[in-house]
Amino acid sequence: MNNSSESPRRPSVLHIFKIYYPDLFGGTLTVIRDICASLKETFVSAVLVCSDKGESREIINGVEVERVRSFGNVLSLPAAPAYPWRLWRRIAKHDLLALHAPFPLADLVFALGFGRKRPLVVHWHADIVTHAGLRRFVEPLMRRTLRRAKAIIVSDRVLIDEAPLLREFEDKCHVVPFGIDTTVYDWPKIEPHHVNDRGRLVLACGRLVPYKGFDVLIRAAVNRQFEVWIIGEGAERPRLEQLIRELGLSERVRLLGSVNDCERVKLMCLADVFVMPSVTNAETFGLVQLEAMAAGRPVVNTALDTAVPRVARHGMEAITVPPGDAEKLGEAIDTLIGDPERRRRMGLSARTRAVTRYSATTFKEGMETVYRAAVTAPSDEVAPAAEALQATGWLDSLRIAAALAWSDMRHRYVRSLLGPFWMSLQMAIVVAVLGSVIGQMSNADMMSHLPMLALSMTAWTFLNSVVLDSTTALQNSASLIRDRALPPVIFLLQCTFRQGLFALHNACVPLILWLLLSPHDLSRALAALPGLLLFVTCTFALSLVLGALATRYRDLKPIIESTLMLAFLASPVIWSAEMINHRSTVMRLNPLTHLFAVWREPLAGGHVDATSIVYVLVTLALLLCASVLTLVHLRKAAFWI
């Protein structure tokens, strides 16, 4: 990237967040912008974000901003499939990564172990509050990110105490309160202690999103005298406008929309009371109330479990009311409106607090210290070892599963006299009987179909047995899981390996038939290999998911058994598509049809339908997603057995 070449001595920082100016205005963005601006001399900053307006790369105030296309928002998250990939590509080019949490899309990249070699600093802006249900899925990711972070920056001590996740990493947390440049509020015409005699203008500022609680503020204005001006834009606007109309407040309540910085400063200085009506803990600090304080305005805020009531303290710089309580909020505003002297006093102390406690210099120094420490900290000490450990962990699991499967295989031979050939003989008999019966039903030439029938039966037996075995595998290996601490996934792998070995063994039947009855075309067999691989992968993923589910919910096993029976009859295993007159809907919708088609068609000399390939790939993708979820939950398998 060009920023590292233009000044090699300054380390470069990549800020990772979901969105940036001018797509949105808000507290977090102000913080990022301030960090970039204030650390200009010591760090080169770059920003990687998503944007609805598509890809772009530009320089804003000396900061390189790269945007990745996103397709709207899903659960407050940008749907930007390319983001993790781009982030991964960018990581290596920077000396320090600054993640502005919460941003699960980026957590995904770090949780998967990418970018271990670069130091990471997490700015903890807020916990996930709005979509609490999402938390359960995202928390493990966030924990992994925090675990590998060099430092975690929060704006106030109380955030560490209130977030259980942060408490786990308490020793990494640094409290750096936000700071703002108070000089811009030295509005020449208006003294900080200026108090408007009319005293009726109430100002609020923030994105129009539910947690900001502007609806509460609007309700608080009912039957009162003051005027409310709200700065900001957002998705809630139509609802708020409707609310204003319904309550008949159009005279006194105005939504000003987005306003530029200069104008906002002016409004801050003009207002009589600043209100911060936020209703959830998503509001962690309330940078705007700090701006209002810098402008010497008294504040009304809410008693959240965050820094909000600690930045402007009740009785000193603010009146703090319970969140969501319109009545109390209205009362508090009225109290201030009716008491110019108190307003003046509070405004003065607010200004003092903003200038002394939350100055831009303190903020800058705090950030710089943390960043420097993170960049200089030896970053490679633990990381490669952990990576190696993880890799060997997987390899070990595979090896153990293979050893167990091999031992199962050997054991099977030990028990029976006919040994290896008993099962194959059984398969041969089944194929012979089925072949003759089907030959009777359809008047096709059965002999040429026999090798395919035998192979299909072998493949079906493999799938069937793997899935059935997996439903009991974990329970059967309970002692190894609980007493030797082996990862449960080993025993699900074992099922696939074991049945794979059996299937290879049974494959001698179709092999002999093929050698006897078909033209020997090796290229067809080779063409069938990728399809066969897909088949095996899908089988394993399916057994992983069903194996875990059936262990957790024991009543699933009979259901799985009967479903497999049904699937056997409904899929073209012993019959083929040509035998029935038209392709029935059930058959076409049945993923097994396609799963068999992707390797049977090339083997028979035809080529695979594109629909089949798409169908199988989609199935595989779904199964893989389910497998990943299963693997996460498999940690708890020891409780189930």
Add this chain to the structure above:
Amino acid sequence: MATISLRNVCLDYPLYGAYDFSLKRRLLGHLIREQGEMRIIRAVDNVTIEAEAGARIGLAGPNGSGKSTLLRLIAGVYPPSSGSVAISGNVVPLLGLNAGVNLDFVAEDNIALLLRISGRKPTRAVIDEIWAFTELETRMQRLPLRMFSSGMLMRVLFATATAFPADILLLDEWLSVVDEHFAEKAEERLQNLVSQAAIVIIASHDQPLLRRTCTSIINLDHGRVASTVMVEPPSTLPFELRERRA
């Protein structure tokens, strides 16, 4: 370097009753809004343990006080409900000797499989060495374990489990089934293993054993750390390694 660091670790152990294993019931419960209360016990409650190389920690406490669960948690069997667990080093949990044994296999195969499970390559030499320790006849290597007496079985399993040194050794009380002669030998080997391991955690009811082997003893009660006792360095008396049992 081997270290164990548990910080404010809690483990909520879900007690699944017969109904909790039923998906139908769970779905129906959602449907008729009768949310069955899942019973949970706090098996490990706010436990903090820091151990560095050289630590010998004994876990004591009545039955059900969470000793084994804590060992399993350290071994990684159970994920902690909250708190952080950080462990570096190769953990060898020896919590039950029977794990992974197939009585139908011959002894030799069982040893080979058990070694594979612990990530070691079973070479002829290793197996012979293990067998020598059991003091059983060589031809018995080829017999299925089903034909062994429980004492003989224990010898084989013990010899296999303790064949290799470990960084972090987790031991649950299991030194009790063998005859007196072998017990002596076994404890000697165990002490040897303990002396080679960087960190050892032993759960036992046997206070004298803990006092002899450990540098500190943690008394657990209902999953909580009731008290931590530092054991003075062993007195000048020679190690009385032998454990006599009725």
